[in-house]
Amino acid sequence: MNNEFNYSVVILGSTSGIVRATAHAYAEAGYALVLAARDDEENKILAADIRVRYGVTCHALHFDGADAASHPKFVTDCEAALGTNPTGLILGFGYMAEQEKAQRDVTEVQAMVDVNLTGAISILERFAAVFEERGSGFMGVLSSVAGERGKQSNYIYGATKAGLTCYLEGLRVRLFKANVTVTTIQPGFVDTKMTYGLPLPGPLVATPEQAGRAIFKAVSKGQDEAYVLFFWRYIMLIIKAIPRWQFKKMSM
Amino acid sequence: MAEAIMQQTLSGWGGMNSEVCDMFRPEKRRALSELIQCKHSDSLIARGLGRSYGDTAVNGGSAVVDTTRLDRMLGFDPDEGLLECEAGVSLADIIDVFLPRGYFVPVTPGTKFVTVGGAIANDVHGKNHHVDGTFCEFVESFTLLIPSGEVLTCSRDENEDVFWATAGGVGLTGIILTARIRLMAVESAYITADYTQCTHLDSALEAMAATDENYQYSVAWVDCLAKGKNLGRSVLMQGNHTPAAELSGTHAAAPFAVKGGLPKMVPFNCPSFVLNPLSIQAFNTVFYAAHGTCTGKIVDYDQYFYPLDAVNHWNRLYGKSGFAQFQATLPFESKAGLVTILERLAKSRRASFLAVLKTFGEQNPGLLSHPMKGYTLTLDVPNRPGLTLFLHELDKILLDHGGRLYLAKDAVATPETIAAMYPRLDEFRAIQKRLDPKGVLSSSMARRLGLVG
Ligand SMILES: Cc1cc2nc3c(=O)[nH]c(=O)nc-3n(C[C@H](O)[C@H](O)[C@H](O)COP(=O)(O)OP(=O)(O)OC[C@H]3O[C@@H](n4cnc5c(N)ncnc54)[C@H](O)[C@@H]3O)c2cc1C
Ligand SMILES: NC(=O)c1ccc[n+]([C@@H]2O[C@H](COP(=O)([O-])OP(=O)(O)OC[C@H]3O[C@@H](n4cnc5c(N)ncnc54)[C@H](OP(=O)(O)O)[C@@H]3O)[C@@H](O)[C@H]2O)c1
Numbered sequence: 267m268n269n270e271f272n273y274s275v276v277i278l279g280s281t282s283g284i285v286r287a288t289a290h291a292y293a294e295a296g297y298a299l300v301l302a303a304r305d306d307e308e309n310k311i312l313a314a315d316i317r318v319r320y321g322v323t324c325h326a327l328h329f330d331g332a333d334a335a336s337h338p339k340f341v342t343d344c345e346a347a348l349g350t351n352p353t354g355l356i357l358g359f360g361y362m363a364e365q366e367k368a369q370r371d372v373t374e375v376q377a378m379v380d381v382n383l384t385g386a387i388s389i390l391e392r393f394a395a396v397f398e399e400r401g402s403g404f405m406g407v408l409s410s411v412a413g414e415r416g417k418q419s420n421y422i423y424g425a426t427k428a429g430l431t432c433y434l435e436g437l438r439v440r441l442f443k444a445n446v447t448v449t450t451i452q453p454g455f456v457d458t459k460m461t462y463g464l465p466l467p468g469p470l471v472a473t474p475e476q477a478g479r480a481i482f483k484a485v486s487k488g489q490d491e492a493y494v495l496f497f498w499r500y501i502m503l504i505i506k507a508i509p510r511w512q513f514k515k516m517s518m
Numbered sequence: 519m520a521e522a523i524m525q526q527t528l529s530g531w532g533g534m535n536s537e538v539c540d541m542f543r544p545e546k547r548r549a550l551s552e553l554i555q556c557k558h559s560d561s562l563i564a565r566g567l568g569r570s571y572g573d574t575a576v577n578g579g580s581a582v583v584d585t586t587r588l589d590r591m592l593g594f595d596p597d598e599g600l601l602e603c604e605a606g607v608s609l610a611d612i613i614d615v616f617l618p619r620g621y622f623v624p625v626t627p628g629t630k631f632v633t634v635g636g637a638i639a640n641d642v643h644g645k646n647h648h649v650d651g652t653f654c655e656f657v658e659s660f661t662l663l664i665p666s667g668e669v670l671t672c673s674r675d676e677n678e679d680v681f682w683a684t685a686g687g688v689g690l691t692g693i694i695l696t697a698r699i700r701l702m703a704v705e706s707a708y709i710t711a712d713y714t715q716c717t718h719l720d721s722a723l724e725a726m727a728a729t730d731e732n733y734q735y736s737v738a739w740v741d742c743l744a745k746g747k748n749l750g751r752s753v754l755m756q757g758n759h760t761p762a763a764e765l766s767g768t769h770a771a772a773p774f775a776v777k778g779g780l781p782k783m784v785p786f787n788c789p790s791f792v793l794n795p796l797s798i799q800a801f802n803t804v805f806y807a808a809h810g811t812c813t814g815k816i817v818d819y820d821q822y823f824y825p826l827d828a829v830n831h832w833n834r835l836y837g838k839s840g841f842a843q844f845q846a847t848l849p850f851e852s853k854a855g856l857v858t859i860l861e862r863l864a865k866s867r868r869a870s871f872l873a874v875l876k877t878f879g880e881q882n883p884g885l886l887s888h889p890m891k892g893y894t895l896t897l898d899v900p901n902r903p904g905l906t907l908f909l910h911e912l913d914k915i916l917l918d919h920g921g922r923l924y925l926a927k928d929a930v931a932t933p934e935t936i937a938a939m940y941p942r943l944d945e946f947r948a949i950q951k952r953l954d955p956k957g958v959l960s961s962s963m964a965r966r967l968g969l970v971g
Pocket of ligand 1: 531563564565566567568569570571574575585605606626627628629631632633634635636637639640641642643644645687688689690692693694695826926927
């Protein structure tokens with residue numbers, strides 16, 4: 267596919283199942299890519315796969331979301347690899363510890379905060395500065411419906427995602443003036459290693475490919491928020507409408 | 519991080535004899551090295567897209583590794599048509615990516631929803647076996663993870679014995695990680711097909727013998743319910759890839775474009791009376807009548823190779839109790855065996871609407887690779903009471919005529935039958951034992967047929 271406009275995208279957390287499929291949607295549309303992950307060995311395999319399938323430029327760069335100190339250098343590494351700053355980014359890394367383990371062990375809580383909140387904010391601020399100055403760009407960030415309402419089964423993870431969603435709300439307002447879109451992506455259930463083996467209701471579970479295509483579409487349109495798949499908007503409307511006195515009696 | 523486990527009831531494509539297995543579905547290659555240490559269970563087996571009919575990719579009470587997320591393409595050399603990819607890549611994926619560039623898979627079974635790993639582990643064949651041989655003949659090399667944790671590169675020059683034990687070795691020599699496959703250059707996405715009606719088995723076999731060499735692809739559909747003077751009445755379907763110059767109109771402008779509809783879905787198991795002998799007979803009669811002799815018909819690759827893929831989960835048509843697939847391969851000199859089997863099938867009225875006859879070319883060195891020079895007949899048999907006895911009866915006829923069953927299809931044979939059909943089984947066992955001294959690799963089929971040990 268030709269790329270006459272030199273569109274490019276940085277994909278943060280490329281070893282995630284959802285993000286891999288999202289990267290494929292960008293490659294199919296002809297974007298040049300930087301895949302960023304902490305697992306270099308896998309990241310190289312994923313980049314090769316994209317090059318073979320779509321014939322686009324695809325770099326694999328090392329990136330650790332939890333290592334905020336390394337983030338400024340990562341931004342310059344991307345520029346060096348692409349020869350210019352990227353058009354936009356997708357952020358999909360995230361960490362979900364087992365709820366019961368996190369209740370007992372504060373290091374697990376810390377790990378989720380470090381990745382889902384501190385790490386995400388750190389790297390987004392670096393790119394926000396670049397996009398703001400340029401006056402263009404897009405950001406698609408994976409939060410979670412788990413951040414919309416605290417559930418017994420994963421409220422600590424949910425709290426970090428709620429924080430992320432709130433952060434994105436404000437960032438969107440700030441960057442709107444600079445012509446930069448910020449899309450908060452709210453995946454429901456997606457069939458990845460994060461959910462494999464969990465007893466989820468089959469019809470509500472999206473394939474990573476469905477999720478990836480939906481994310482590409484929503485971010486391309488510059489949507490503020492996107493439920494993936496779309497019907498989660500309605501499910502969440504209902505869940506959010508349940509009164510607290512009743513919600514606390516439910517085993518969710 | 520430890521891989522997540524999912525307890526799942528698994529069976530082969532035929533849906534018979536499901537068993538609960540511990541499923542893993544790693545998304546990273548490294549995870550396989552951990553899994554093969556088998557800390558979670560007694561044994562493990564790899565699984566691709568589960569298109570084998572019987573229990574080759576099932577491991578009751580133990581571990582099964584779903585490889586479909588390890589499906590990355592790693593490199594392509596357009597001069598040689600050489601693709602390097604992970605074993606979880608499907609043939610459907612390869613066609614999607616490479617047909618627009620002028621390459622097709624060199625060998626394909628009757629469904630494109632099989633993985634490269636599955637295609638090697640069963641050394642699958644297609645309608646072109648009589649000229650091109652099996653899938654593994656287009657595999658330059660593969661890498662194999664064995665229980666010691668070592669990764670062996672296997673080719674005709676390196677670890678050759680392991681190469682030919684793994685080709686058709688139903689997953690028991692290790693987990694195939696990656697493979698280098700020679701794709702086939704084609705000029706279009708179309709096949710030029712000739713259809714010939716044959717009123718009797720004899721005329722079908724004669725027509726094949728006389729004309730197969732003119733076609734890359736050849737297969738006959740056989741009506742297994744026809745008896746007496748109609749025994750083995752067939753429609754012979756032979757074809758070649760259509761050269762670009764022979765396409766006209768919109769096809770000529772876009773020789774690799776095929777507009778495919780979305781597959782229809784069989785949503786749940788149908789009551790088994792949907793496929794009773796009467797409905798099958800009606801289907802067969804209509805099919806036979808509808809395919810009069812005609813030549814030079816241009817059809818797209820999906821219609822030609824994968825008519826069944828147009829209906830997702832067509833296997834559910836057979837109902838909850840499922841079905842067996844019977845594939846019998848006999849040397850050319852055993853035509854009498856083929857006749858006996860067809861007569862037995864017609865009499866039993868157990869056969870189904872899917873019976874396919876073709877000729878195989880030379881056998882390759884794969885120790886358990888199925889194809890050998892001769893005829894091969896394939897059909898579905900719905901699971902009704904007495905199925906096992908009936909199939910054992912057919913197995914015996916087959917054995918008496920020097921024939922063999924295909925492990926990708928079998929669900930009920932006995933260890934003695936398979937040992938008699940595969941004279942190199944002991945050689946296979948010796949290599950298997952060397953690679954897997956602790957017996958980590960196993961499957962329901964391996965235990966049923968005593969393939970290892
Ligand atoms: C409609 C239909 C038509 C068919 N037509 C034909 C035909 O024309 N010719 C033919 O030859 N076959 C045919 N088959 C059978 C099919 O091609 C084979 O069963 C094939 O092996 C299925 O591949 P799979 O990916 O589904 O593997 P599975 O069925 O999941 O597994 C098959 C075997 O491969 C092993 N395996 C899978 N991946 C690996 C790996 N990475 N490493 C090591 N071992 C592995 C498994 O352990 C198992 O032993 C047909 C099947 C169907 C459903
Ligand atoms: N699956 C769902 O149903 C679902 C639902 C709602 C929201 N989400 C969100 O969607 C995103 C993707 O999830 P997924 O389902 O695709 O799960 P996944 O496959 O487990 O992906 C998680 C990803 O985050 C990466 N990661 C974790 N810590 C990191 C760090 N310090 N630095 C860099 N990368 C790090 C992981 O990299 P490694 O490979 O190195 O571990 C992995 O790629 C996550 O943000 C998740 O919270 C998922």
